[in-house]
Amino acid sequence: MTSPVDIIQRKRDGGEHSAVELAGFIRAFMDGEVADYQMSAWLMAALLKGLSLSETLALTDALLDSGKRLDLTPLGRRVVDKHSTGGVGDKVTMVLGPLVASSGAVFGKMSGRGLGHTGGTIDKLESIPGFRTSLSAEDFVGQLGETGICVAGQSADLVPADNRLYALRDVTATVESNPLIAASIISKKLAGGASAVVLDVKVGKGSFFKTMGHAQGVAHLMRAVGERRGITVEAIMTSMEQPLGHAVGNALEVLEAVETLKGKGPSDLVEVVLALGTRLLVLSDLGWEAPQAEAEARRALANGSALAKFREWIKVQGGDVSFIDDPAALPVASTEIEIQASSQGWIEAIDARVVGRAAVELGAGRQRQEDSIDHSVGVRLKLKKGDPVMPGQVLASVYATEKSKGQKAAGMIQAAYGISRSRVEPAPVLLLE
């Protein structure tokens, strides 16, 4: 094998790796022959010098080959999946999954935990007493066959190289690279066995991707990589200028998902769910074109069938479903601090990154990978961009377990809100379908 130093040097100097070289490098990393400090130097060189499409494909293959691959062919169905690039208040999966499953599609997803200022679906689902997120491959496939939906934590024996790489990228400022992002996501999706995946690429302050151009670039790359490896990848771009919906925090978001399944969800969340749901139903094996798919998605949300599927899903994964009818069954932290507006006008902005960091400060997310999570804490945004506001009106509430953390988070939320004296239009959430 080429020596690690020579491989790092090649990328540093703008050269291109062969597929064999990259595969050997990742294998040597997993075998302990390439040290973390060598991999992180390579990651930085790759971020700054870029990876070609061939290199991105080779890296995807190398990550995939580091572990097992779920075989979903026994189901005899196309399994659809959804991936969000990470947002604040993003409880989409908990609504979308039951919606498409209740329409007859099969929705199977391996999901991640939150890190940084963005939450993770697995952490949110673990707010529900009894809910199991750690499933064997057999249970995953079996549940998909019976219920049409399964959402489980990423299994450690799938793409272990990506797990290690991701942990390293997170602490070495090497996350924001389109090729590294594409290889990481697509390798995970390939390992998970889905036939099609729709990406929800978040754009804006609260996201990795600050501009549409950047988001489109990564979406295009993931589509290209997926296509060449036999998985259909589509993408929609949604705004992460402000958090999605009103709730940020694990139990709070589960409760907002239930409200949405009951037809009382915030409009931005509903819009994103319907846009993704339409795509997933089209990409499934139901034989529907977009107009029918959209009508079916709307109907499933309106007529309670998505809610019924949610109940079935939570129950089959061991969760206590009493919170569906009685929200008080999910504990929410008792110290509530209200944040009030100090001036009159219109809400101009709610910095999603700051809101996400406030939630982490409260204990809703992790500062370090080994931190535990307080599912009961979070933030409820009462007003969103474009809403008129009066002095003294409540902008948001913070729910804290420790008062001092609550006060700190409240200050952050206050700072996250911008109020304009002149009228502001509500912000569209769908940027590009």
Added chain:
Amino acid sequence: MTSPVDIIQRKRDGGEHSAVELAGFIRAFMDGEVADYQMSAWLMAALLKGLSLSETLALTDALLDSGKRLDLTPLGRRVVDKHSTGGVGDKVTMVLGPLVASSGAVFGKMSGRGLGHTGGTIDKLESIPGFRTSLSAEDFVGQLGETGICVAGQSADLVPADNRLYALRDVTATVESNPLIAASIISKKLAGGASAVVLDVKVGKGSFFKTMGHAQGVAHLMRAVGERRGITVEAIMTSMEQPLGHAVGNALEVLEAVETLKGKGPSDLVEVVLALGTRLLVLSDLGWEAPQAEAEARRALANGSALAKFREWIKVQGGDVSFIDDPAALPVASTEIEIQASSQGWIEAIDARVVGRAAVELGAGRQRQEDSIDHSVGVRLKLKKGDPVMPGQVLASVYATEKSKGQKAAGMIQAAYGISRSRVEPAPVLLLE
């Protein structure tokens, strides 16, 4: 302190660090709060995005502040030092040091070990039975006062941060950065206490610096950094297109140094020694201008006083000096393999990097830091660039302890030689004084 990830990200995105930030980063690295994998990611970002002069100065200061600093003021003399950027067959220090000391200057040098394809003076000196390279600060200063010359290994309590950084750079392809090189070298020189240093910047295939422009860039930067920290830094550029002199390997190079001190040295080595010696004598406190300094240097080499100083120096550092009169007292590996020319013409090139690697292959250098060295092995180049050659004529001899390694090295040396059918001029060694 700014978080390590934020610091890495700032450099990754082309930003500039404050002196306080860089100092904190290096301190946190030494305290174990910044991991090796984070430092290597920063090093790669710094290599690719560059460091400003202020950042280079701040890094130099941070490295210097990580350890002790030798105080040479009790000597009441200007101490001069020399630094080579690393070459093949570079035994200059062993001739130059005694030469300037015999002329009345004080020559004090902390020297490194070889790594990669280039040798280190300390390894070469350790070919001499009994010679001590590990000296206390008191011994170093005391010997300088008595003998006017001391060459010791880099003490572990001087610039420990540079030692750790250098080890990391070596295995992460982050050596070749002018600011990182400048901060590393100048911080070491400041810690060593010299008043002036002359750099021998090697240029060409066998060096880090492939072009004059690159070499001049790093020389200019080191002069600027030195100037702002109160040390005079000058530089000459010498060719490393082919190895310096004829001998490559530890004991072989010591013997060639002795030959040179006896007035029978190879012309390229003598030229480099005289050029550096002239500069060092001018920068010393003898009050000489360049013409007098050059005359004194030539005289010291011609009249045996440099050789006498060499004998005194080796003896005072504990070395057995019998090899000075009897070369056989330094063991040279007994398996000699001659490499013969296969065609007629003129020597067009001797790839110094390949010769250096052949020497490492024989055991004269280290593949890894923990490797031990075989002082007896090496290569003697009989012909150099511009020499006419006949088929069957001996180009070089390899001296090996293990025959298989010798054969491999012989093949490499054969490949390192290029023979031209048309006349080739000898290569100048002094590129820019």
